[in-house]
Structures are given as structure tokens and as C-alpha cells.
Amino acid sequence: MSALFNALRERVEVNARLAVETYTNEVSEYQAMAPEVDDRIGMYDFAVLIRRRSLDLAAAELPLDQKDLAGIAAVGRQRAEAGLSVPSQQQVLGLHTAMMVREVHDLARPEDVTDLLRLVGWLGAQGVRARSAYLRGYTRGVGTAQVLSTRLEILARALLADEPVEPFVADLRIAGQYRISIVGIPSPATPETRSEVVAAFAADRFPVTWLAPDELAVLTPGNVPQAKTLHRVRHAAALIGQPCAVGSAQGAVGRLAETLSWAREASRVAPPQDRPERLPELADLFVEMAVAHTPAIDGWLRGYAKALVGGPDLVATLGAYYANDMNRTSAAAALHIHPRTLDYRLRRVREITGVDPGSTVGVRLLSATVARTLAVPHYAD
Incomplete structure (x- = not known):
């Protein structure tokens, strides 16, 4: 057996102990785990076993057999029965994969290149099978x-x-x-609320998960009408009981990681609402997204925001005005005011900012200012 395989064998127990320490330090559920639960799921023993077995099979250029996969599935099932959540298991699986690859690279020398490639190739192919077996067992x-x-x-x-x-x-x-709708909330949702929200989508069989205690991802097939998706997102918002900032994007399976990034960016600049009015996309929020990443321009817009917050409900008025495509009658109805009152407020905006809300410049400048003011706490301070 090569020097690389021998070196890895000598460090199996050390690496397994480091892996357990990493899980405990980085996964909140493992930090709070009672000692008896820790003993029951046998993290250290499994970390040692999976490393030794991986080295044996990679050296012989053999795949995981059905007995190996059944054993990995049994561990996944054990973790579920211990009450560990899906997010925690996804995090642990990611950490495990990263650490296994790092352990090999850290000990490899230039003369070990052949065995290095053999090991990394084995981990790549068999790691996917092991992960799937683990998740099947978990379910x-x-x-x-x-x-x-x-x-x-x-x-x-x-x-x-x-x-x-x-x-x-x-x-x-x-x-x-799939259309990915990201729902961001100001304060982390409780575990009970998170479970309730996930269960609420089971009837429609929509994939849904909490990416963080304050960030929900809802996936709906691309052919599902937006109105139905919006209805389910509103139901989730009602269960959460907090204002929700929603952003969405649509993409093809196999490229959804990129789609997720766009939806997440949109949600981070979307104004929080108790009852989301729509599912804003890149086309709706690209100006705000660009501004959020350009501090100098963002600071410039704050000057307009400070002027608007000093007026009589001018931010809310402009928000309704632009949300209703500058239709005076619809905007006034949404604000529960007379159209003449709306006209007065729009004149005040023009007087205060020097910009006509109905002009091309006004739409571009003031709509972005309003969106940033509503999305960012104390933006105009």
C-alpha cells in the first residue's frame, strides 16, 4: 500500500475526533445535544468506521457494496430517531465531505499524485451514493x-x-x-413554527425548506400559476406571524443553485409585508439590488429618503402610487384617501425633492428610494 494510504490510516482516529469536534462546534443542534443522545448515535465510532472502510475500498478500487450502504442508511435512520433535523443533517453531510477531501489533500505529496487522484475520484463517485443512502435512511x-x-x-x-x-x-x-420563492423574516422563527410551515406545503407536495431560521425557500413547478404560489406564500406568512420580504426567480433543474442566488438577492431588498402582494423578481427589483451593492449611490438615495420621511405619509403614498402603476384612483383607494388628497401629497413630494413622481426620472429615482426605505430599518435616519 502506498505512503499516502498508510499516512491516512495512521490518522484515522485523529481525523475522526477532529470531525466530531467540528460538527459539535458548527452545528447548533449538536452543541445542545444531551450526552446520552451523543452516545446513542455514536458519532465518533461512525467517523472512524467510514474512514477505514473508504480507504480499504479505494485502495482495492471497489465501490461501496449493499451492506455498506445499508449500514450508512441505518446511521441516517438513527439520527432521525434521535430528533435531529433535516438542516442539521445537510450541514453535517457537507462538513463530512469537505473534511474527507481535505484530509487527503493535506497529506498528499507530489509523488502521491496517482493515489491522490484515485482517492479523490473514489470519494466523488461513492460519496454521492453514500449521501443518498444516508438520506433514505433518515426519511x-x-x-x-x-x-x-x-x-x-x-x-x-x-x-x-x-x-x-x-x-x-x-x-x-x-x-x-421551478420557481424559487425566498421568504425572509426579521426574527428567527421557532422550531414549532418552522415545522408547521413545512407541513402546510405537504398537501400540495411542494418542496420547501428553511435555509436558516429566518429564511424559507418554497419551490413550485414552473407551470403552477403564480397566483397559487402567492396564495401559499401568504399562508406561510400568516403562520409565521411576521412581516415577510419575498423574492422569486425561475430556473431549470440542474441550475437552481444560481436561481436561488437571484431569488435570495431579491428577497434581501424587497420591502417586508404582513401579506405579500406579489412575488417580485429580478425585473421588479434589479435597481434596488444594484443600489444595495453600491454604497455611494445608496448613500445618495438616503438624502431623498430623509426628505420623504418628513412629509405626511409620503413614503406610503409613493409606495401605493407605484404599486398601482401610477393609477390615481387605484392608489387612492389602496390608501383609503380621496384622489385629491393623493394629488396634494404628490405635489408635496415634488416640492420637497424637486422631482416629479410621475416623470421618468421620478419613477426610477423615487421608486428605488421608497423600496430601500421600506426594506431597510432606519434607512432614512
Whole structure:
């Protein structure tokens, strides 16, 4: 056996211990884990076992066999029965993969290039199979009433990461395209609320997952009407009970990681609403997205924001005016004021800012200012 394989064998226990320490330090659920739970799921023993077995098989150029995959699935099921959540398991799987590859690279020398390539190639091919087996086992370990919602969470995370989904979708149908709607909230949702929201989407079999305690991702097939998606997002907002900033984007399966980035960027500049009025996309928020990444321009807009907040409800008035495509009657109705009152406020905007709200410059400048003022707390301070 080569020097690289021997060196890795000598460090199996050390690397396994470092892996457990990393999980404990970086995964919040593992930090709070009771000692008896830690003992029951046997993190260290499994970390040692998977490293030794990987080295044996990679050296012999053999794949994981059915017994190996069954054992990995059993560990996944054990973690589910211990009450560990889907996000925590996705995080641990990511950490495990990164650490296994790093362990090989750290010990490889220039003369080990052949064995280095053999090991990395084996980890790439067999790591996907091991991950799928683990997640299949995890879904079997979840209580019967939660199996569907858990599978939908796992499916959502696989789609968003552009990972293979076939091993654990079973009877779930996969669309060719998905609309990703990101729902951001100001304060982290409780575990109970997060579970309730995920379960609410199970009836429609929409993949959904919490990417963070304050960020929800909803995936709807591209052929589902936006009105239906908006209805489900509004239902989620009602369950969350906080103002929600929503951004969306549509993309093809296999390229959803990029789509997720666009939807997330849009949600971060969208004004929070108790009842989202629409699913804003890049076309709706590209100015605000660009401004948010250009501090000098953002600072310049704050001058207009400071002027507007000093007037009589001018920010809300402009928000309704632009949301209703500058239709005076519709905007006044949305604000529950007379159209003449709306006209007075628009004149005040012109007087204060020197910009006509109905002009091309006014639409571009003031709509961006209003959006930033509503989206960023204390923007005009």
C-alpha cells in the first residue's frame, strides 16, 4: 500500500475526533445535544468506521457494496430517531465531505499524485451514493406523519444544491423548472413554527425548506400559476406571524443553485409585508439590488429618503402610487384617501425633492428610494 494510504490510516482516529469536534462546534443542534443522545448515535465510532472502510475500498478500487450502504442508511435512520433535523443533517453531510477531501489533500505529496487522484475520484463517485443512502435512511427514521414533509425538505435542498434527486424522491414528481420563492423574516422563527410551515406545503407536495431560521425557500413547478404560489406564500406568512420580504426567480433543474442566488438577492431588498402582494423578481427589483451593492449611490438615495420621511405619509403614498402603476384612483383607494388628497401629497413630494413622481426620472429615482426605505430599518435616519 502506498505512503499516502498508510499516512491516512495512521490518522484515522485523529481525523475522526477532529470531525466530531467540528460538527459539535458548527452545528447548533449538536452543541445542545444531551450526552446520552451523543452516545446513542455514536458519532465518533461512525467517523472512524467510514474512514477505514473508504480507504480499504479505494485502495482495492471497489465501490461501496449493499451492506455498506445499508449500514450508512441505518446511521441516517438513527439520527432521525434521535430528533435531529433535516438542516442539521445537510450541514453535517457537507462538513463530512469537505473534511474527507481535505484530509487527503493535506497529506498528499507530489509523488502521491496517482493515489491522490484515485482517492479523490473514489470519494466523488461513492460519496454521492453514500449521501443518498444516508438520506433514505433518515426519511425512514422520521415519524410516519412527518415522512412526506421531511422528504419534501430533502428534495428541496437537493434541488437547490443541483444534486441528484432520484434516490429519495420515490413517488414525488419532479418538474423540469421551478420557481424559487425566498421568504425572509426579521426574527428567527421557532422550531414549532418552522415545522408547521413545512407541513402546510405537504398537501400540495411542494418542496420547501428553511435555509436558516429566518429564511424559507418554497419551490413550485414552473407551470403552477403564480397566483397559487402567492396564495401559499401568504399562508406561510400568516403562520409565521411576521412581516415577510419575498423574492422569486425561475430556473431549470440542474441550475437552481444560481436561481436561488437571484431569488435570495431579491428577497434581501424587497420591502417586508404582513401579506405579500406579489412575488417580485429580478425585473421588479434589479435597481434596488444594484443600489444595495453600491454604497455611494445608496448613500445618495438616503438624502431623498430623509426628505420623504418628513412629509405626511409620503413614503406610503409613493409606495401605493407605484404599486398601482401610477393609477390615481387605484392608489387612492389602496390608501383609503380621496384622489385629491393623493394629488396634494404628490405635489408635496415634488416640492420637497424637486422631482416629479410621475416623470421618468421620478419613477426610477423615487421608486428605488421608497423600496430601500421600506426594506431597510432606519434607512432614512
